[in-house]
Amino acid sequence: MDFFLQLLVNGLSIGFLYGISAMGFVMIFKSSSVLNFAHGEVLALGAFIFLALVVSAGIPVVPAFLLTLCASFALGFIIERLFLRPLIGEPLIEVVMLTVGLASVFKGFMLLVWGGNLHTFPDFLPEWLELNWNTIQVAPVYTASFIAGISFLVIFGLFFKYSSQGIYMRSVADNQTAALSLGVHVKRVFALSWAIAAMVAALSGIILGIMNGINVHELSSIGLKVFPVVILGGLDSIGGAIVGGIIIGLLETFTGGYISTSMRDIVPYMALVVILLVKPYGLFGLVEIERV
Amino acid sequence: MKKLNFHPCGSYKENYFQELAIFQTDFGRFWAVVGLILLFAALPWLSGPYTLYILNMTGIAAIAAIGLNILIGMTGQISLGHGAFIGVGAYAGAVLAVDFSFPFYLSIPAAGLITAMAGMVFGIPSGRLKGLYLTIATLAGQFIIEYVLVHWEGVTRGTMGITLPSPEVLGFQLSGDRSFFYIIFLSLAVLTWAAVNLTRTRHGRAFVAIRDNDRAAEGMGIPVFRYKLLSFGISSFYAGVAGAIWAYYMISVTTEPFNLTLSVEYIAMVIIGGLGSISGSIFGATFITLLNEGLRYMTDWLMNSGGIPGFEINFAPIRELVFGLAIVLFILFEPKGLAEMWRIVKSNFKLWPFSY
Numbered sequence: 001m002d003f004f005l006q007l008l009v010n011g012l013s014i015g016f017l018y019g020i021s022a023m024g025f026v027m028i029f030k031s032s033s034v035l036n037f038a039h040g041e042v043l044a045l046g047a048f049i050f051l052a053l054v055v056s057a058g059i060p061v062v063p064a065f066l067l068t069l070c071a072s073f074a075l076g077f078i079i080e081r082l083f084l085r086p087l088i089g090e091p092l093i094e095v096v097m098l099t100v101g102l103a104s105v106f107k108g109f110m111l112l113v114w115g116g117n118l119h120t121f122p123d124f125l126p127e128w129l130e131l132n133w134n135t136i137q138v139a140p141v142y143t144a145s146f147i148a149g150i151s152f153l154v155i156f157g158l159f160f161k162y163s164s165q166g167i168y169m170r171s172v173a174d175n176q177t178a179a180l181s182l183g184v185h186v187k188r189v190f191a192l193s194w195a196i197a198a199m200v201a202a203l204s205g206i207i208l209g210i211m212n213g214i215n216v217h218e219l220s221s222i223g224l225k226v227f228p229v230v231i232l233g234g235l236d237s238i239g240g241a242i243v244g245g246i247i248i249g250l251l252e253t254f255t256g257g258y259i260s261t262s263m264r265d266i267v268p269y270m271a272l273v274v275i276l277l278v279k280p281y282g283l284f285g286l287v288e289i290e291r292v
Numbered sequence: 293m294k295k296l297n298f299h300p301c302g303s304y305k306e307n308y309f310q311e312l313a314i315f316q317t318d319f320g321r322f323w324a325v326v327g328l329i330l331l332f333a334a335l336p337w338l339s340g341p342y343t344l345y346i347l348n349m350t351g352i353a354a355i356a357a358i359g360l361n362i363l364i365g366m367t368g369q370i371s372l373g374h375g376a377f378i379g380v381g382a383y384a385g386a387v388l389a390v391d392f393s394f395p396f397y398l399s400i401p402a403a404g405l406i407t408a409m410a411g412m413v414f415g416i417p418s419g420r421l422k423g424l425y426l427t428i429a430t431l432a433g434q435f436i437i438e439y440v441l442v443h444w445e446g447v448t449r450g451t452m453g454i455t456l457p458s459p460e461v462l463g464f465q466l467s468g469d470r471s472f473f474y475i476i477f478l479s480l481a482v483l484t485w486a487a488v489n490l491t492r493t494r495h496g497r498a499f500v501a502i503r504d505n506d507r508a509a510e511g512m513g514i515p516v517f518r519y520k521l522l523s524f525g526i527s528s529f530y531a532g533v534a535g536a537i538w539a540y541y542m543i544s545v546t547t548e549p550f551n552l553t554l555s556v557e558y559i560a561m562v563i564i565g566g567l568g569s570i571s572g573s574i575f576g577a578t579f580i581t582l583l584n585e586g587l588r589y590m591t592d593w594l595m596n597s598g599g600i601p602g603f604e605i606n607f608a609p610i611r612e613l614v615f616g617l618a619i620v621l622f623i624l625f626e627p628k629g630l631a632e633m634w635r636i637v638k639s640n641f642k643l644w645p646f647s648y
Binding site: 035083086087090092093094096097098100101102103104105106107108109110111112116224227228231262265266269270272273276277280 | 417420423556567608615617620624
């Protein structure tokens with residue numbers, strides 16, 4: 001029973017992290033229908049920027065964190081402006097391959113600068129974040145990820161509901177042409193959604209980095225784990241990303257705990273195929289109806 | 293004597309047969325024949341072992357890239373699992389050669405057929421999915437096949453790998469780069485011929501119709517799902533043949549090379565070469581293979597000459613960086629790829645020196 005509970009807690013927290021990682025991905029897809037294969041690399045880049053600021057430049061944690069968020073915001077903006085904007089209206093394969101190419105560029109860059117080794121952040125999370133019930137332990141980083149996830153969800157909820165930019169983003173997601181004709185600056189919305197997505201990605205990169213240490217390959221593979229999560233939750237649902245993340249996280253830990261550890265990494269993709277065949281638009285995704 | 297026709301100063305096609313002709317002019321046909329003769333009679337004897345190795349790798353890559361181009365460029369189904377299918381072909385060829393002692397001229401096509409079946413299985417989601425959903429499904433396919441290759445130890449011997457015997461014809465051992473050159477380039481020639489002619493058949497036209505508008509294609513009476521599966525099958529057949537030849541050429545097969553990076557590399561070949569163009573796939577395969585080798589050569593040279601002081605140069609990250617940059621730049625500046633560049637060069641020379 002303890003084993004079960006521990007797995008449950010682990011699954012929930014890993015799932016939550018997947019959910020947060022997927023949030024930025026969903027954001028980009030929702031506004032511009034771009035499938036971002038470079039998401040894992042943007043996430044890793046965020047973690048590395050934080051690492052550089054904290055360890056190499058010796059900036060205290062809080063300002064370094066804020067600086068990282070700003071830097072990744074700018075990075076997302078630049079990516080959209082330089083690479084994605086010329087491709088608006090181009091065929092899907094070109095957009096997909098562009099993000100794949102970008103992923104490769106970022107990965108190469110990070111490997112050149114930081115190498116393929118494991119780096120770790122200095123331990124800065126306060127002790128009181130560690131929770132204990134009888135035999136079950138929740139590490140501080142899990143609590144932090146939970147808090148960060150919940151707060152981002154709330155912030156996003158408020159942002160989309162009340163801020164004018166958020167409403168513009170929703171309108172673009174809903175109907176690009178109509179939004180354009182009503183005077184929404186669609187290009188700015190695209191840029192903003194990439195910027196916010198990169199920022200969220202950096203945040204989840206930092207959390208993942210605290211948890212497992214930061215390594216280019218590990219972190220960028222999260223970018224691929226995101227696919228089962230978003231397909232399960234629905235490609236254009238931010239809440240769905242969290243739910244999908246939790247389900248995939250639980251699935252992964254329980255398979256790892258009860259069936260075999262080697263199955264652990266493959267189970268999300270098996271689930272992915274099944275979901276795609278049974279319910280391709282996911283739990284909360286918008287069903288696209290096509291007419292000729 | 294038949295009147296030879298050269299490049300006309302415009303499009304003067306009067307019927308579909310002219311439109312469908314592979315060689316628009318006798319000039320082109322003549323050079324194709326000369327090129328083939330030079331390729332088979334002169335090239336292997338003029339080039340050294342390293343050049344032959346590069347040529348062989350290019351040839352193998354070209355076979356698989358043509359297959360992927362049939363799927364992506366002609367049928368419009370994006371697959372991120374091509375690398376895994378090449379792996380299936382390599383393992384199928386290796387298992388047939390070692391466990392069932394098939395001769396190589398049987399095991400290579402048989403590996404192609406087995407891979408075609410695997411490809412059709414993983415093409416089943418295309419019945420319901422299209423566009424990016426299908427892309428994600430093939431991504432899952434890539435991971436699942438990779439997992440099976442590593443963990444189905446009874447057949448694939450897991451991470452140990454399989455060592456293949458050298459191919460044999462009528463008692464002659466074929467080994468060394470030169471004999472492989474003939475195996476690879478004969479297969480490439482046959483498969484290129486098949487692919488070029490496929491575009492002219494009703495199946496090829498059905499593929500193109502599905503790419504351009506699958507609903508309209510369905511409305512015109514094309515069984516879309518069946519043709520999508522066929523396209524997956526044909527494309528995987530090419531991948532399987534390439535994989536099996538690769539296995540023979542490399543002598544031993546392990547699971548490492550057949551990962552997502554390989555799939556991405558093949559899509560890059562197809563895009564850089566030119567979507568939907570058979571010659572483009574060959575250009576793309578050449579480009580990527582040369583890029584890989586060039587970068588390896590450059591990093592080796594930098595390392596041997598002491599490198600830049602205080603800066604450690606590593607092959608993998610630079611390769612990754614340049615490779616990604618090549619994809620990005622091609623998509624941004626020449627999305628139709630090398631085939632289009634070649635066409636522009638050709639059409640500039642068509643009327644040369646009187647261009648107007």
